[in-house]
């Protein structure tokens with residue numbers, strides 16, 4: 001990796017989606033992936049998922065919904081994550097929602113995306129925050145399910161911006177890349193403490209971090225993080241949807257924590273779409 005930091009906004013999506021507002025785009029590199037395997041995959045040691053996380057079960061997080069896309073380079077169709085906030089509404093990232101509605105499939109209750117099972121729905125319509133790509137942050141979108149996931153637990157939106165306080169132990173979920181630390185396409189979770197806006201404003205001085213609209217979470221020393229393919233998925237705190245996986249420089253690298261869309265900042269407009 002060169003001195004210039006390279007930001008990956010979309011994961012799987014990296015080669016496919018248009019990266020608004022950030023200049024450089026890189027597909028997550030072999031170099032850092034190799035480093036992570038060395039650090040966290042010892043023979044006989046714990047098997048890590050997400051990056052540095054553990055296997056999770058959708059039975060315990062029924063509101064976590066995989067968002068597949070027919071254009072995904074992954075054979076499973078894995079594309080992004082999302083959160084069920086009403087029987088027929090999911091919240092995801094704007095950068096995950098740039099394709100035609102007909103190309104998406106939402107999947108609830110399936111731990112391993114290469115397998116079958118769970119509830120499945122097509123997407124009937126997509127709302128993307130109209131400011132996304134025009135002003136910084138705003139990486140949020142709401143999709144409507146053609147077949148509502150009736151009877152499935154939903155997550156409420158966090159509406160209090162003050163929840164974004166350093167030290168808060170939030171948990172992120174997803175089916176995204178493990179950077180070689182575990183099997184792909186498998187539901188995982190990891191606890192990421194809020195680092196606070198000041199940390200990311202410094203760490204991402206050249207990329208641009210938005211204090212009111214983004215959450216900075218992870219570990220200064222790295223090792224545990226969300227990663228490519230986790231985008232759009234839930235960052236959960238106090239039983240509410242606190243953040244939406246948005247971006248980072250690499251994954252789980254020291255000094256480069258994860259950045260999440262701050263749900264409280266957009267709660268009113270999201271709620272209007274959710275109804």
Ligand code: ARG
Pocket residue numbers: 008009010011012013080176225226227228229230231232245246247248249250251252256257258259
């Ligand atoms: N943009 C990525 C995606 O589309 C998520 C990146 C999260 N990166 C991180 N270091 N937390 O899946």
